[in-house]
Amino acid sequence: MKAGLSRVPSLIAGTALFGLVAITIASVVMRYVFAAPIFWLEEVSGLLMIWIVMIGAITAERDGQHLSIPLIMDGLPSRPRAVIGVFVSLLSLAVLLYTSYLGVILALGARTKITSILHISWTWIDLAVPVGALGLSAYMVAHIVRDIRIIAGRGESE
Amino acid sequence: MSWPVIVLIMLVLFALNMRLYIAVFAAVLSYFVFFSPVPHQIAVQRLIGASQNMSLVAIPFFILLGTLMDHTGVARRLLRVADLFVGKFTGGMALTNIGLSTLLGGVSASNLADSAMLTRMLVPEMERAGYNRAFAAAVTASGALITPIIPPGIALIIYALVADVSIGSMFMAGILPGIMMAVLLMLSAYFVSKRRGYRPSREQWPSAGETVKTLALAWPVLLLLVAIIGGIRMNVFTPTEAGAVAVAIVLAIGFVIYREMRVEHVVHALTETFKSTSAVMLVIMASSALAWILSLEQAAQQLAVMITSFTANKYVFLLLLNVILLVLGMLIEGNAILIVMVPLIMPTVHQLGIDPVHFGIVIIVNLALGCLSPPVGTVMLLVCNLAKVKMSDFLSEGALLFAALFLSLILVTYVPMLSLAFVN
Amino acid sequence: ATEIKIAYENNPGEPVDQVMHYWKDLLEKRSNGEIVLQLYPSSQLGAKKDVTEQAMMGMNVVTLTDVGFLQDYEPDLGVLFGPYLTDDPKKLFDIYESDWFKEKNEKLKEAGIHVVMNNYLYGVRHLLAKKPVEKPEDMKGLKIRTPNNIMQIKSIEAMGATATPMPLGDVYPALTTGMIDGVENPISVLYGGKFHEQAKYLSLIGYLTNTSLWIGGEAFFSSLPQETLDMIHETAHEAGVYSQELAAKEDAKFIEKMKEEGVTVVEPDIGPFREATRAVYDQFPEWSPNLYQTIQDQLK
Ligand code: NA
Ligand code: NA
Numbered sequence: 095m096k097a098g099l100s101r102v103p104s105l106i107a108g109t110a111l112f113g114l115v116a117i118t119i120a121s122v123v124m125r126y127v128f129a130a131p132i133f134w135l136e137e138v139s140g141l142l143m144i145w146i147v148m149i150g151a152i153t154a155e156r157d158g159q160h161l162s163i164p165l166i167m168d169g170l171p172s173r174p175r176a177v178i179g180v181f182v183s184l185l186s187l188a189v190l191l192y193t194s195y196l197g198v199i200l201a202l203g204a205r206t207k208i209t210s211i212l213h214i215s216w217t218w219i220d221l222a223v224p225v226g227a228l229g230l231s232a233y234m235v236a237h238i239v240r241d242i243r244i245i246a247g248r249g250e251s252e
Numbered sequence: 253m254s255w256p257v258i259v260l261i262m263l264v265l266f267a268l269n270m271r272l273y274i275a276v277f278a279a280v281l282s283y284f285v286f287f288s289p290v291p292h293q294i295a296v297q298r299l300i301g302a303s304q305n306m307s308l309v310a311i312p313f314f315i316l317l318g319t320l321m322d323h324t325g326v327a328r329r330l331l332r333v334a335d336l337f338v339g340k341f342t343g344g345m346a347l348t349n350i351g352l353s354t355l356l357g358g359v360s361a362s363n364l365a366d367s368a369m370l371t372r373m374l375v376p377e378m379e380r381a382g383y384n385r386a387f388a389a390a391v392t393a394s395g396a397l398i399t400p401i402i403p404p405g406i407a408l409i410i411y412a413l414v415a416d417v418s419i420g421s422m423f424m425a426g427i428l429p430g431i432m433m434a435v436l437l438m439l440s441a442y443f444v445s446k447r448r449g450y451r452p453s454r455e456q457w458p459s460a461g462e463t464v465k466t467l468a469l470a471w472p473v474l475l476l477l478v479a480i481i482g483g484i485r486m487n488v489f490t491p492t493e494a495g496a497v498a499v500a501i502v503l504a505i506g507f508v509i510y511r512e513m514r515v516e517h518v519v520h521a522l523t524e525t526f527k528s529t530s531a532v533m534l535v536i537m538a539s540s541a542l543a544w545i546l547s548l549e550q551a552a553q554q555l556a557v558m559i560t561s562f563t564a565n566k567y568v569f570l571l572l573l574n575v576i577l578l579v580l581g582m583l584i585e586g587n588a589i590l591i592v593m594v595p596l597i598m599p600t601v602h603q604l605g606i607d608p609v610h611f612g613i614v615i616i617v618n619l620a621l622g623c624l625s626p627p628v629g630t631v632m633l634l635v636c637n638l639a640k641v642k643m644s645d646f647l648s649e650g651a652l653l654f655a656a657l658f659l660s661l662i663l664v665t666y667v668p669m670l671s672l673a674f675v676n
Numbered sequence: 677a678t679e680i681k682i683a684y685e686n687n688p689g690e691p692v693d694q695v696m697h698y699w700k701d702l703l704e705k706r707s708n709g710e711i712v713l714q715l716y717p718s719s720q721l722g723a724k725k726d727v728t729e730q731a732m733m734g735m736n737v738v739t740l741t742d743v744g745f746l747q748d749y750e751p752d753l754g755v756l757f758g759p760y761l762t763d764d765p766k767k768l769f770d771i772y773e774s775d776w777f778k779e780k781n782e783k784l785k786e787a788g789i790h791v792v793m794n795n796y797l798y799g800v801r802h803l804l805a806k807k808p809v810e811k812p813e814d815m816k817g818l819k820i821r822t823p824n825n826i827m828q829i830k831s832i833e834a835m836g837a838t839a840t841p842m843p844l845g846d847v848y849p850a851l852t853t854g855m856i857d858g859v860e861n862p863i864s865v866l867y868g869g870k871f872h873e874q875a876k877y878l879s880l881i882g883y884l885t886n887t888s889l890w891i892g893g894e895a896f897f898s899s900l901p902q903e904t905l906d907m908i909h910e911t912a913h914e915a916g917v918y919s920q921e922l923a924a925k926e927d928a929k930f931i932e933k934m935k936e937e938g939v940t941v942v943e944p945d946i947g948p949f950r951e952a953t954r955a956v957y958d959q960f961p962e963w964s965p966n967l968y969q970t971i972q973d974q975l976k
């Protein structure tokens with residue numbers, strides 16, 4: 095169940111990326127073969143891009159691919175490292191949750207902000223941020239639980 | 253002057269090993285919460301803003317292209333062709349890598365896209381051939397920095413517009429410095445390879461028969477290269493479109509011609525691509541929200557005033573400029589710096605008798621190096637992530653290469669002839 | 677002191693930037709330094725739509741926009757961006773003072789948009805191409821860059837060309853080897869982008885008198901004392917008048933400069949172009965009935 099659920103973001107982001115490649119190729123074909131450029135390419139690309147990034151970020155977090163600078167922390171023994179880890183994860187969780195909240199406010203306020211060609215409301219662009227940030231928050235909670243187990247001496251350090 | 257505090261907060265969070273994008277965005281939010289009456293949701297708007305930039309769509313396309321080329325045997329065949337020409341040299345693959353970068357530098361507008369593709373395509377092959385992975389990554393990243401300096405680079409155009417010099421002159425001025433950077437990088441790669449004992453892959457030059465045979469087997473790959481480079485150079489498509497079209501060609505080659513590709517490869521490549529894209533784009537997006545704050549607080553203007561107050565000596569001025577741009581280049585996207593700072597510094601440049609075309613090349617080389625310097629050097633982040641290399645290994649393995657780049661900067665700064673030789 | 681941030685996409689030194697400096701100096705002098713304008717050229721605070729949103733959320737920011745863009749908020753305004761609406765820019769500015777516009781202005785206010793300056797002339801839009809265009813037939817097969825704006829796309833297509841929307845920053849490389857054959861804009865912008873290094877024929881088709889509005893957020897401006905507000909509006913109007921003078925002067929200057937740099941200036945008969953684009957006005961079902969006629973009556 096849990097493994098199945100973690101595959102959903104991957105499916106969404108992968109499909110969106112495939113779509114992005116496909117419409118870009120289609121627009122080149124339309125321009126040269128039919129002399130009819132796809133005017134909405136830019137708008138749809140932007141929409142797909144933000145969803146790819148925000149949903150893809152959840153899978154990237156699952157696989158530990160987000161960038162950080164471990165240089166200094168790697169020098170510490172595992173328990174102090176776990177203590178700082180909990181602090182950093184809590185702060186990260188706060189940032190992600192507040193970002194989700196702000197993202198929802200922004201999305202709701204953007205109903206009259208529409209794209210010029212397709213008249214898509216910016217709400218659909220903005221919503222990618224809270225959706226992605228909430229997914230990321232779930233993993234942050236998991237990190238906190240793991241680090242607390244290490245501090246309690248019950249978990250394995252990586 | 254609240255922005256130095258924000259930057260400090262960010263650096264502390266970096267040191268604590270927080271995810272970079274969260275650390276940058278935490279600093280951004282702290283500005284909205286503690287230092288500004290502006291509505292907080294604007295922070296999220298600025299995060300999204302960068303993702304709506306069409307030229308950044310080239311990033312996933314070129315990552316996908318490089319990954320597919322590695323999966324389908326296209327990269328292997330391409331390197332076999334390169335091997336005909338450089339295989340007899342020590343460190344031949346590193347030289348090929350830099351050569352390909354320079355070639356691409358003439359066509360692609362983005363060093364992020366170039367480095368992404370080359371990392372995916374060449375680093376695995378270099379590792380298979382016995383090169384240290386972090387060194388291979390550093391070679392790729394350094395080579396990609398040549399991109400914005402060799403025409404037609406977007407930065408060259410933007411500078412020409414804000415400094416009011418001819419775009420043609422800027423294009424001419426970029427050629428020698430670009431070639432010089434390539435040569436210096438090749439020399440350092442050669443020395444490292446020699447010291448490490450990365451042997452030549454072949455004992456003697458290939459026979460005519462072998463050459464013909466290899467080229468014949470690799471024709472689809474060569475066709476692909478011609479399509480990408482020719483397509484962009486003749487402006488049949490934008491670099492972003494070229495990435496997508498090249499993906500289609502690679503799929504055709506993989507499925508129809510070489511028949512080494514399966515649907516699982518495509519799914520796997522798509523997954524790898526969006527993960528890397530997310531990891532890098534989030535940092536770029538959060539940095540651009542930070543750049544918005546620095547704009548709002550007119551940080552670049554304050555720095556420009558500081559630089560222009562040291563007007564006594566041309567060389568002191570250029571040195572100070574180098575230092576400030578290197579630091580700023582770590583924090584803000586390069587083209588944004590060009591647009592904001594150049595008009596403010598230009599009067600001083602004229603007053604000191606510095607040629608504006610030469611000055612432009614100095615700035616652009618400077619900003620290119622900013623893409624490689626920690627903590628927010630975007631090219632470094634992207635390459636480390638794609639090659640799965642630790643930043644510390646990347647920095648130590650690439651030390652000699654970075655020294656070559658730094659030497660290039662100094663030469664470009666203090667030898668104006670390099671930039672001006674072809675300009676009228 | 678009251679601080680207001682002025683954001684625009686154009687670069688330092690362009691006419692927009694000059695007019696804003698003019699307004700800034702004027703307002704600071706008249707208010708004895710009590711009202712300060714901070715200028716943010718080159719899209720530093722974000723794209724037009726984003727800055728507009730920032731203003732509507734309550735930030736103290738003013739941005740350059742045009743009716744083609746504001747039609748997202750009030751569709752009827754789009755007509756003011758139509759091709760060959762009138763021969764006389766003066767008459768076009770009269771519309772912005774009319775009861776018809778006052779009614780539209782109220783609707784913008786309800787949406788949270790505060791119009792700060794309504795008499796800004798961005799310029800008259802002409803065509804710079806790789807071949808001379810003297811009649812609509814010459815446009816056949818040409819790929820012309822337009823902004824990503826439905827009215828301009830339809831106008832250029834109605835003349836027979838293929839409209840190719842892309843950011844202005846991509847135009848120079850796209851011209852170099854023929855992804856596009858031409859670009860439309862006011863002459864100062866065409867010259868400012870150095871596009872004449874790549875396309876050598878300037879056709880003075882003047883299809884669009886590009887009036888612009890400077891807008892801020894109602895939330896911020898309704899919080900200012902009436903006296904301050906009046907002073908901002910008065911000086912804004914004077915800056916607008918300056919923009920009209922400057923546009924005429926700059927056009928003449930840049931035509932001369934282009935000629936010196938080897939550009940051939942073509943002055944086509946406008947009639948056939950006007951005929952070709954008339955149909956564009958029938959393509960907006962979202963407009964109020966008889967809108968085009970209403971406006972033409974106003975313009976008489
Ligand atoms: Na380039
Ligand atoms: Na950077």
